[in-house]
Amino acid sequence: MTRSPATPLPPPKARRRLRETAALTQTQLADRVGVTPGTVRAWESGRTTPRGRKREAYAKLLKTLAEEGAVRAPEPEPKLEPESRPQPQPEAKPQPEPEPKVEPEGKPQPQPDSQPQPQPVAAPEPVALTPAQAFDALYAFSAPALVRQTFLLTGRREQARESVERAFQAAWEHWPEVARDRDPVGWVRATAYEYALSPWQRLRPRHRHPEPPPADPGDRTLLNALLRLPPRHRRTLVLYDGVGLDLPETAAETEASTPATANRLLRAREAVAGRLPALADPQVLHRRLAELASNERLRAAEPPTVRRGGERRARLRTRAAIAFTVALVATTALTVRTAPTHYEPPVSPGQAVRGVPQRVAPGALSDEELELRQKLRDQMQDGPERLSPRLE
Structure with a gap:
C-alpha cells in the first residue's frame, strides 16, 4: 500500500508573510484551520510541520491567501511612477482600473481608491539591536507568562519567579546560542521548568514553609489537583x-x-477529572488553567536586574574556579617539594625466636681433631679405584 504524496507547503517565512498580508492574526488563522495558536506559531517558525488533514486544510488556506494576494498584486505598479517621475501622464493612472478581476471565491475586487497603499519593503526592517536590547525585549515579552506557567508547576510564587530569573540568566550566559535558536522562548521555558522541578528544591529551608494558597476555592482545588x-x-x-x-x-x-x-497526558487528564469532574473537557481545562495562572499577581524583575544578577553570578563562579585551581596547583607543588625522592622500606622491630638452638661459634681444634685432619690430608684424595667388568 503506497501513501499519497503530501500536499506541498510554502517555506515557513512565506507562510507568515501570507498571513500578515491577509491581515490575519495567528489566533484567527488557527480558528480557520481548527488548531491552537501555538501550533500555528510552530508551523510558521519551522519547528513542526502539519500532517494529515490539518496539512491539507492549512495548504488550502495558504493557497487561497496567495491567490487573494495575487489579485491585489497590481497595486504596487503605481509605485514605479514616483521613481520615474512621469506624473503628468494620465495613461499610467488607469492601470489599476483594469482590475475588475473576480477572486476565486467570487468576491468582487474592492475599489482601488479604498484599498490601503502597500507598505514599503524596507520599512519593516528594524534597526540592528545590541545583545542587551534583544535580551531585554525577549524578557519583557515572555517573562510574565513564564512566571505564571511555572507557578502552575510548583504552586509557589517565589520559586516560580526565581526559576524564570535563573533561566534568563542562563540564557544571557549562552546568548549567542539562544539568539540563533528557532524558539528562544522555548529554550528559556525548558530551562525554567527543569530548575523549578529539580528534586534539590525540597532541601531548601523555604520549602518547609508553605505559601498561602489562592483565595478562590476553585483555584485552590485545581492547584492541589x-x-x-x-x-x-x-x-x-x-x-x-x-x-x-x-x-x-x-x-x-x-x-x-x-x-x-x-x-x-491521558493519565494526567484522568487524574484531574477524577478529582474535578467538571474539567473532563480539554477546552474547559485549558480555560481554567489560564484563569488560575492569570488570577495570581506575579511580577517579574526588571531585565537589567536579571542581566546584572547573571553577570554577578558568572563572576563569582569564575573566581571560585580560579581560586580552586590555584589551591590545587599549590597543593600539588607542595606535595612534589616535600615528597621523598626514593622509597625507604621501614625497619621492622626485632622479636625473639624460640625453639631454635643458638649458633655456636667455632673454637680451637683439639689434638684428636688435628690428627684426624692430618690423616685425611695425607691419604689419596681420589678415593678408591672404579671397578669395571672384564671378559674372562
Missing part, C-alpha cells in the same frame, strides 16, 4: 493544555517519545 500529579505528568499537562503546544512539541520539550507523552 495539579500538585498531586507526578512532575512529568504535570509538566506535560501544563505544556499541552496550558501553554497550547501540540503533542510533538510537548514530547520534544520533555525529552520523551510521542507515545509516552500521549500516555502521560
Whole structure:
C-alpha cells in the first residue's frame, strides 16, 4: 500500500508573510484551520510541520491567501511612477482600473481608491539591536507568562519567579546560542521548568514553609489537583493544555517519545477529572488553567536586574574556579617539594625466636681433631679405584 504524496507547503517565512498580508492574526488563522495558536506559531517558525488533514486544510488556506494576494498584486505598479517621475501622464493612472478581476471565491475586487497603499519593503526592517536590547525585549515579552506557567508547576510564587530569573540568566550566559535558536522562548521555558522541578528544591529551608494558597476555592482545588500529579505528568499537562503546544512539541520539550507523552497526558487528564469532574473537557481545562495562572499577581524583575544578577553570578563562579585551581596547583607543588625522592622500606622491630638452638661459634681444634685432619690430608684424595667388568 503506497501513501499519497503530501500536499506541498510554502517555506515557513512565506507562510507568515501570507498571513500578515491577509491581515490575519495567528489566533484567527488557527480558528480557520481548527488548531491552537501555538501550533500555528510552530508551523510558521519551522519547528513542526502539519500532517494529515490539518496539512491539507492549512495548504488550502495558504493557497487561497496567495491567490487573494495575487489579485491585489497590481497595486504596487503605481509605485514605479514616483521613481520615474512621469506624473503628468494620465495613461499610467488607469492601470489599476483594469482590475475588475473576480477572486476565486467570487468576491468582487474592492475599489482601488479604498484599498490601503502597500507598505514599503524596507520599512519593516528594524534597526540592528545590541545583545542587551534583544535580551531585554525577549524578557519583557515572555517573562510574565513564564512566571505564571511555572507557578502552575510548583504552586509557589517565589520559586516560580526565581526559576524564570535563573533561566534568563542562563540564557544571557549562552546568548549567542539562544539568539540563533528557532524558539528562544522555548529554550528559556525548558530551562525554567527543569530548575523549578529539580528534586534539590525540597532541601531548601523555604520549602518547609508553605505559601498561602489562592483565595478562590476553585483555584485552590485545581492547584492541589495539579500538585498531586507526578512532575512529568504535570509538566506535560501544563505544556499541552496550558501553554497550547501540540503533542510533538510537548514530547520534544520533555525529552520523551510521542507515545509516552500521549500516555502521560491521558493519565494526567484522568487524574484531574477524577478529582474535578467538571474539567473532563480539554477546552474547559485549558480555560481554567489560564484563569488560575492569570488570577495570581506575579511580577517579574526588571531585565537589567536579571542581566546584572547573571553577570554577578558568572563572576563569582569564575573566581571560585580560579581560586580552586590555584589551591590545587599549590597543593600539588607542595606535595612534589616535600615528597621523598626514593622509597625507604621501614625497619621492622626485632622479636625473639624460640625453639631454635643458638649458633655456636667455632673454637680451637683439639689434638684428636688435628690428627684426624692430618690423616685425611695425607691419604689419596681420589678415593678408591672404579671397578669395571672384564671378559674372562
